[in-house]
Amino acid sequence: MAVADPWILEAAKRPATLTPPRLSKRLTSGRFIVVALGVVSLVVLLLPLLAPYSPTDPVGAGLLPPLSHGHLLGTDDIGRDLLSRILYGIRSSWFGTIAVLASALVIGTFIGVIAGLAGGVLDAALMRFSEIFLAMPAQVLAICLVAALGPSYIHVLIAVAVVWWPAYARLIRTGVRSVKVRPHVEAARLADISSARLAARHILPGVLGPPLVLASVDIGTVLLVLSGLSLIGLGAPAPAPELGAMVSEGFPFLLQAWWVPLIPGFAITVIVLIGMVLGDIMRGRIST
């Protein structure tokens, strides 16, 4: 498992920038991120269609090596087709990651907007609260929370989202504080609109860019954390095709049939790399 990229920590700590990028630019990057994620998600969603066999049932001899007849990536110890399991595993990891980041973004936005708009004691209290969360090792807390709730994939997603939102709340709050003193917000206030409408229509569009970029940079990290939790036995129970669990279940066979644990591991590496490349592209788009 990995912790946040130092850049993220810097971004979370950074004080309000006095001259944020132009609004139009942020919107286009935001739209770009959503489109790029949509395309990748669609591809991932359709991946299981390529699976030649069931991901959970034994379909051939055990421990067949890769490139065996009918089993491109070989089979595991009880004869399940590795390629089929991996394609389903990639889907569950990817959408789990998207769900965690979307939840973190929603919780972070909610808390960040309240803190940024309210100011004063409420702001200070919410920010100290998020600071305390950032000061504790997130993955260990996630392990503890899943262990308390009981191992299941949903619990893993909840636990990671619960420890993941503070950086987002801080980024949003910083953005809100810099946008809320701008003339257009002042004009909207003079028009006597409700706080909810003010936040949703006049402030949020201008502050969502940086957290969206942070979310895309976080894709790789969250994928790693989720597969780590699955690997230590906290994900979905046994027959489910989860990449992390496939590594730990296959590990006893490493020396006689390396492909059983290693190929799912490589699959994790590849999707993490894809996530990181996506994040890097998006960071480049917003910072230039």
Add this chain to the structure above:
Amino acid sequence: MRIGRLVATRLGGMIVVVLALAFTVFLFQKLSPVDPVRAIVGADASRAAVAAERARLGLNRPFLVQFLNYVRGLLTFNLGTSYRTQQPVRTNLFQVLPATAELTIATLFVGVIGGVILGSISAFSRRWSKVVRGIFFTFAAVPSFILAMLGLLFFSRSLGWLPSSGITSGGGGATGPTGMPVLDDLLHANVGAAWNATLHLVIPALAGGLAVAVALGRVLRGELMSGAQQEYVRTARAKGLEERAVILRHVVRNSISPVLSVLGLYIGFILAGSVVLEPLFDWPGVGNYTYQSIQSADFPAIAGFTILVGVTYVVCNMAVDIAQGLIDPRVGIQ
């Protein structure tokens, strides 16, 4: 004076975070659908036995009282009783702590050496900079367990150079005061055994340390490159200092502080990663203990691990803060 105030504020902050950590873990325990009383006395215990055990654990008291009792227990390292081993979690953790401490030190060693080498090459070498930056990007995506498996296949199975599991060969266990085989064997002047124990460390420390090296290298590269453009560096060059002295005394010295920050953050990363890595090597440490506790839904043990790692993490980061205050006079109190 400034350092005294710095230590005092950081200490205060640390106490708040540790209390928050205790409260979080306590809350998680309350969220758990597993009844701690049933987990101890068994599902078919009599009603009276259940009530007696509940009273003994103080679970019939108000929420706040229970929390205060929990914190009071923590002050004496009382982490409850493990469901799996039926022993105090404290006893279990202290038994396995030295093995993890040894591995963590070795991992940090790999991380620092590797990070300094990678960071310096990428900042100063024209020829290798691109290659190292490729390594930075790729290896950030490679999980430690992949490196562990590749290391086992290559160094242990194909070449037969390194042992594949355990902390020592022969399983004699630690013999001396620290419980860390390498150190104990050195203290007993048993060089052969110390070498053997060091060989056991190589693959796990490399597997865990490479990620640290990559993170450290990236930060160091940024610091070294921006540091080399600072005005004080130009001044140092202008007054005729040798390039080596400029780099060592002005550039490197000012990049130590961010590197320490990264190391502080990565302590938590290494300890959390021990749950993944240690079982792969049958390493008799905290991570392996926690892994087994997870398999048997032993919540008190997992909570104990969480507290132990959380406190270690918070203490290390406080130490980093104070060290930064010592080397960099600009670090003060906001």
